[in-house]
Amino acid sequence: MPPSTVQTWTHGALLLDPARTRFALWAPDAGSVSVELDHGRSLPMQPRPEGWFVLEADCPAGSRYRFSIDGQLQVPDPASRSQDGDVHGPSRVVDPAAYQWQHQQWRGRPWHEAVIYELHVGVMGGYLAVRQALPALVELGVTAIELMPLAEFPGERNWGYDGVLPYAPEASYGTPEDLKALIDAAHGLGLAVLLDVVYNHFGPDGNYLQRYAAPFFRDDLHTPWGAAIDFRQRPVREFFIDNALMWLLEYRFDGLRLDAVHAIDDPDFLVELAQRVRQAVPAERHVWLNLENEFNQASLLQQGFDAQWNDDGHNALHVLLTGETDAYYADFADRPTEQLARCLSQGFAFQGQANRHGESRGEPSGHLPPSAFVLFLQNHDQIGNRAFGERLNQLAPPQALQAATALLLLSPMIPLLFMGDEVAAQEPFLFFTSHQGELAEAVREGRRNEFAAFSAFADAGQRQRIPDPNAPSTFHASRPQALAQQAAVTREWYRSLLQIRHRELIPRLPGARALGARVLAEGALSAGWRLGDGSLLCIDLNLSPHRVECAPLSGARLCFEHPAQAHPTGAPPFLPAFSVRVQLDDKTAPDGERP
Incomplete structure (x- = not known):
């Protein structure tokens, strides 16, 4: 898509100097917009071409504000950098230069050195608690942590994929400065930090864009979460590209994992995002861009993206380890060994073959290097999308799981662990939210109906046993706790394998x-x-x-x-x-x- 001939403003509140801020809102359906500040101050914004409203005002960092649409509806800034009072409360002006970085010489790590540990910040106790866990991960042999999405969501408990304010780190985990301190500390220990970002939809609670910027979405295309985002609109593209650049440049994340890009019906946007990131990041920095993509579009992995999560590899291994063939595992029921062999030798199992629905899936991937694929035995989806969140060590023979773990950690593909793997955690990782009222009931019933395709839950009465996502107990049950003896044995198993990887494989991986x-x-x-x-x-x-x-x-x-x-x-x-x-x-x- 060619750039707009009319100026596209940076979304949100941009601090120009210690006392002055520029506010910009794309509101093509609004007749008028004002900035509402504390103490009743209301400042009219100036209309600009293509639906923009802009204002420069005396307003220092820390100021709280909302946007008033046509004098009738007050909304938070969709590009809020920080919230005061959850997703429906006022936004705050943030000074992105306020944090004093301690490890400014950090340049990241080459992609072939990646050993990724995926974690949920809330379950681990917030930014400070994750920071305290970093030395143990370094000792284990991990070289990067990947944070599940942080975009501000309603309430205090959520996986993060219901975020509605993509620029604002979730306040219940800590302040923006706490997040920067976590990243800074990780860099001081030699750890890269990735962030999972959701650019395919907004959550159902706290998203006001439809009220004043309906062109943000498409009427003719829907995703599992509602109307598709319209990436044909230049301001929409800039909203997400600027977001990616904020995380990488202001917060100094070392990479992004883009969630479910198969729900983005515009691969050209993904290519542009990767190009813009590569142009903006200094050449001496290592920045990683990973995809989750059910369509197995191998072509994207030659257009600025380093790797894709290899669900095919996981699914084949899961069937071999557990014998489960319900729902999407049915695609791997007949020839799991052959499909695993194809993954190890060519990347994807599905490279244009028909899936269980008779639909062609995937593109040829045998020309790509092994490092273009992130392999895992578990992740947040593959545990949390089970009705009771069971972990693989509760489903597979122990010796078989050990052998599969050795394959994971000693193959040339990039390995990913999920929090608790290394201590054989017995606690589940359940799906949790903190919605209220009718939405809570809809999410509860929707969650239970998801499992109708599984034989164990074909009966509606059985589905009532599935934990309520909104219950606080569901969240608290998902905290992994290490049992001393088994944890020590399993941890040593992972540590010894990763020592071999660091010694024997990582130096030889470029060009594999x-x-x-x-x-x-x-x-x-x-x-x-x-x-x-x-x-x-x-x-x-x-x-x-x-x-x-x-x-x-x-x-x-x-x-x-x-x-x-x-x-x-x-x-x-x-x-x-x-x-x-x-x-x-x-x-x-x-x-x-x-x-």
């Missing part, structure tokens, strides 16, 4: 490419990669309860094996049940030798 994967038996496969230094990595995996024939790679050294075995005359020509073997050939054997 997949050589292929072959199915050995149902639940077992062998995959190989040519690493950037020419060495050959081979991972043999058996998630079945049966021994499988598989000779070791000739001349390669054993980096890791589970369960460990004695090898008086060399490694045996088979894989025991629930096992993994990782070998590295430093002599750069020919590509065709294995797998």
Whole structure:
């Protein structure tokens, strides 16, 4: 889309100097707009072309304000940088330069070094509590934390995907300065910080845009959350691109994960966003851009985005580990081992193949490097979208889960952990909100009806057992608690695997490419990669309860094996049940030798 020929203003309140602020609101459906300040001050805004209203006024940082639409409706700033009194309360003018950064020389980490730990700030206790947890994550071997969405949402409990004020960090977690202090502290420990952002919809409570800026949305296109955002409108594009730049430049986040971009019916917007980010960020900084995209649009991963969450890899592994084939797992019910092999060797399992609905899904991805895919055994969705939020360690055989964890942490794909994985947390991660009244009832019933496609909840009476998202107990039950003995054993398992990754793999990952994967038996496969230094990595995996024939790679050294075995005359020509073997050939054997 070409840029507008009329000036597009920066949305919201921009502090021009310590005493003066410029306010800008895109309100194409409004006849008049004023800024309402404390003590009854009302300042009319000046209309500008294309639906803009603008005002410069004496107004220092910390001032509270609202916008009055046609003298009838008072609303918070949709680009509010901070809220006083939740999403319906007044907005605050913020000085983005007020925080004094302690680690200004931080330039980020190269993408191939990423070991990502996804967490929910509220469940962990707020920005300060997350900050206190950072040293333990560094000791574990994590190199980046990823925060679930922080955009201001109604109430104090929410996953974050119901945010309605994308520029304002959730106040119940702390102040904007507390968030910057968390990022600053992470940088001081060598940790990158990513933020999950939602650019595909607004939450249902506290979004007033339809009242004065209906062109923000499309009448002809809907998403699961309502009318689609209209990215054909230049002010709409700038609203979200400026938001991305705010997080990266003002808050110094090291990257963004864009939620559910398949619900954005304008890939050109995504390409422009990536281009604008790359242009704005200094060349010496490492900034990561990741996607969640059910459409498996591999083409986007060559247009400014580093990687995509690989749901296909997770789904195939989940079916192999648990045997579950309900709902979307049905796409992986018949050939999960073959689909996992395709993920390891080509990126996506679905590269244009038909899904369970008979619809073509995905684009060819075999030309992309392994680092273009973020692999995980669990994340907020894959736990929280279960009716009772069970974790994988409650669903899979322990030895099989250990083998799958070794694959996760020792393959050339980028690994992602979810909070609590490393201590075998028994607590669920449930879906929680803090809506009120009719909306609370609608969310409660909607949540229960989501599971009608699962055999265990086909009966409406069974669905009534599903926890109420709005109950405070649902939120509090989701706090992971470490049980000392099991936590220590599991944590050491993760730490030892990540030590191997840092020592053996990360230095060799730039330039790595997949050589292929072959199915050995149902639940077992062998995959190989040519690493950037020419060495050959081979991972043999058996998630079945049966021994499988598989000779070791000739001349390669054993980096890791589970369960460990004695090898008086060399490694045996088979894989025991629930096992993994990782070998590295430093002599750069020919590509065709294995797998």
